[in-house]
Amino acid sequence: MELYLELSKDIRFAEGLKSCMNCGICTAICPAAEFYDYGPRIIAGIVQSKDEKRIEELLKSETIWYCGECMSCKTRCPRGNTPGLIIMALRSLSQELGFFTESEKGRQQLAIKRTVGENVVYKGYCVLPESLIPELHPELGPVGEWIYENSEEVYKRVGANYKGDGEGALRKIPQESLDEIYRIFEITGGFDRFDKIEHFSKIKAETMGFSEGEDDYSDYVNHIFTTNNGKHNRQYFHSHAKL
Amino acid sequence: MKREGKIQVWKDYQKEIADDHYFYVRSCIRQNFFPGSEQTFLRILRSELGKDIYENPHHTTCSGIGYHSDVVPFDTIQTIVARQFALMTEAGYKNLAVSCITSFGIYGEIIETWKEFPDELEKIRNYLKKATGREFEIPQNVAHASDIVYKFREDIANKQKFPLINQQTGKPLKIVEHIGCHYSKMFPDKGVGGAEFPNVLVGMIESWGGEVVDYPERRHCCGFGFRQYLVMSNRGYSVSNSRKKFESMEPYKPDAILCNCPGCPMFMDRWQYVIEEMEGKTYGESGQGIPVLTYEELAGLVLGYDPWDLGLQMHQTNCEPLLDKMGIQYDASLKYAGKDGKLIGKPMMVGCGDLEM
Numbered sequence: 001m002e003l004y005l006e007l008s009k010d011i012r013f014a015e016g017l018k019s020c021m022n023c024g025i026c027t028a029i030c031p032a033a034e035f036y037d038y039g040p041r042i043i044a045g046i047v048q049s050k051d052e053k054r055i056e057e058l059l060k061s062e063t064i065w066y067c068g069e070c071m072s073c074k075t076r077c078p079r080g081n082t083p084g085l086i087i088m089a090l091r092s093l094s095q096e097l098g099f100f101t102e103s104e105k106g107r108q109q110l111a112i113k114r115t116v117g118e119n120v121v122y123k124g125y126c127v128l129p130e131s132l133i134p135e136l137h138p139e140l141g142p143v144g145e146w147i148y149e150n151s152e153e154v155y156k157r158v159g160a161n162y163k164g165d166g167e168g169a170l171r172k173i174p175q176e177s178l179d180e181i182y183r184i185f186e187i188t189g190g191f192d193r194f195d196k197i198e199h200f201s202k203i204k205a206e207t208m209g210f211s212e213g214e215d216d217y218s219d220y221v222n223h224i225f226t227t228n229n230g231k232h233n234r235q236y237f238h239s240h241a242k243l
Numbered sequence: 244m245k246r247e248g249k250i251q252v253w254k255d256y257q258k259e260i261a262d263d264h265y266f267y268v269r270s271c272i273r274q275n276f277f278p279g280s281e282q283t284f285l286r287i288l289r290s291e292l293g294k295d296i297y298e299n300p301h302h303t304t305c306s307g308i309g310y311h312s313d314v315v316p317f318d319t320i321q322t323i324v325a326r327q328f329a330l331m332t333e334a335g336y337k338n339l340a341v342s343c344i345t346s347f348g349i350y351g352e353i354i355e356t357w358k359e360f361p362d363e364l365e366k367i368r369n370y371l372k373k374a375t376g377r378e379f380e381i382p383q384n385v386a387h388a389s390d391i392v393y394k395f396r397e398d399i400a401n402k403q404k405f406p407l408i409n410q411q412t413g414k415p416l417k418i419v420e421h422i423g424c425h426y427s428k429m430f431p432d433k434g435v436g437g438a439e440f441p442n443v444l445v446g447m448i449e450s451w452g453g454e455v456v457d458y459p460e461r462r463h464c465c466g467f468g469f470r471q472y473l474v475m476s477n478r479g480y481s482v483s484n485s486r487k488k489f490e491s492m493e494p495y496k497p498d499a500i501l502c503n504c505p506g507c508p509m510f511m512d513r514w515q516y517v518i519e520e521m522e523g524k525t526y527g528e529s530g531q532g533i534p535v536l537t538y539e540e541l542a543g544l545v546l547g548y549d550p551w552d553l554g555l556q557m558h559q560t561n562c563e564p565l566l567d568k569m570g571i572q573y574d575a576s577l578k579y580a581g582k583d584g585k586l587i588g589k590p591m592m593v594g595c596g597d598l599e600m
């Protein structure tokens with residue numbers, strides 16, 4: 001498979017890369033580049049080189065998972081490129097080919113599919129109060145915990161219609177509408193993406209010594225959700241780089 | 244420069260915002276963290292401004308967080324968005340009012356894609372028809388909910404009960420604003436003031452008597468980063484970017500942070516608490532943190548709505564310092580009550596720092 005050719009079939013890629021002059025303005029404004037060992041200028045350069053070997057390395061790398069898709073780079077690129085969109089095309093292809101399981105950050109896609117992805121299809125929301133479990137979200141603080149434990153009352157107090165029929169915040173999405181979303185996922189490739197994430201993740205989980213268990217690889221999901229090898233940040237990179 | 248030339252230049256930074264008859268689409272994050280804000284927006288539009296705004300219970304998430312964390316493909320989100328447009332078309336509306344900046348950016352991206360690649364539009368029409376039997380028109384006007392509040396900011400000012408004035412000093416309150424990246428960084432002409440002069444929150448603050456305070460990292464991302472927050476082991480990215488903003492705004496001693504996006508106020512509110520827990524550092528003058536508000540909450544306070552109707556009890560960083568400065572009376576004993584004043588437990592701790600409740 002020619003990787004560059006595959007990438008260029010993605011409309012976001014056509015929109016995202018016109019011609020890069022490697023000026024680095026995107027890197028200067030990028031919040032991910034401040035935090036991670038990452039630079040959108042380098043991504044644009046590698047892809048533009050059409051070097052298949054380097055593109056394959058990129059698809060298997062940690063690097064493509066560092067971007068926050070804030071799209072700050074779009075406003076500033078003097079050539080009208082959007083590295084954030086190039087990243088989206090790379091991430092799609094990486095999942096398509098199963099390369100995402102080769103990196104710690106890429107493997108996290110399974111955890112996102114199992115939470116946000118499944119919420120979209122089966123609940124009609126990306127996030128729901130019942131998914132904001134305090135142990136998984138300590139940053140939501142004691143107030144978050146109070147909301148979680150008293151959700152029905154708290155949401156009612158501010159006028160939401162939590163789990164209710166009819167309109168309003170957090171209403172229950174009618175089943176016939178969820179059925180439509182389900183069919184949209186079937187027809188447009190949404191479930192194909194989900195299946196690929198599951199398929200390649202399970203192979204990886206087995207090679208890493210996890211088993212299916214009773215709970216569909218939940219140990220593996222916990223592992224990818226919480227593991228951080230500490231080698232992703234800029235600081236680490238600069239103090240360990242071979243000059 | 245001649246007057247006509249100037250008018251032309253500024254045209255690029257202005258935005259047409261529909262005057263009435265809106266089809267409302269909600270935000271996942273707003274509904275979870277600030278549902279009172281959506282409620283307040285509808286209340287202001289319907290009872291203060293007499294506008295027609297319609298919500299169809301069958302609309303769903305746009306799936307934007309799934310799209311920007313790359314588990315939802317582009318074709319899928321385009322078709323989900325097309326379905327929202329179909330519901331709007333069927334109800335006889337042409338103006339979309341969007342509660343979420345992520346969605347707002349996505350609507351912009353998709354409509355632009357369809358303009359540039361008409362085949363893509365045809366493909367999505369077919370997908371939607373096949374999946375649901377529905378057909379749709381592209382909205383004539385897409386406004387973010389804050390655009391609409393901005394448009395009617397003077398009408399709100401005319402009814403204000405509590406202007407943004409420090410009642411103890413008589414001086415305007417100092418407010419820093421955060422626009423949210425997807426509001427106008429992607430499609431500058433879709434936002435009030437574009438990417439260079441985003442005026443949507445500035446306009447509200449100034450009309451309601453406050454003073455906007457500039458600070459170096461004003462346009463920096465809050466650090467949501469989608470997957471960078473969703474996955475626990477990535478959250479260092481998120482808190483670090485918010486911290487960069489707090490450090491940058493701190494010397495200007497802001498009385499409040501005003502946000503445009505659903506996610507940003509949640510992060511700016513909660514990360515202040517986390518930074519206090521992790522490093523013992525508290526921002527804000529009185530050691531209580533800097534109150535973080537949504538623009539609907541601020542509008543509600545200006546109009547004299549009960550702070551607990553607005554949902555300020557759902558914030559971790561206390562908003563009371565701001566209420567006190569504005570001279571707003573509130574019943575502290577009802578802050579954590581449920582519906583109809585029913586007593587439910589209180590949070591173990593509120594605020595940043597060890598303020599006992």
Ligand code: SF4
Pocket residue numbers: 019020021022023024025026027040041044076077078079080081082083
């Ligand atoms: S700002 Fe644009 S031209 Fe400059 S390095 Fe980034 S992508 Fe290339």
Ligand code: SF4
Pocket residue numbers: 026029030031032033040066067068069070071072073074083084085087
């Ligand atoms: S979209 Fe990604 S590459 Fe672009 S500025 Fe944001 S984090 Fe950086």
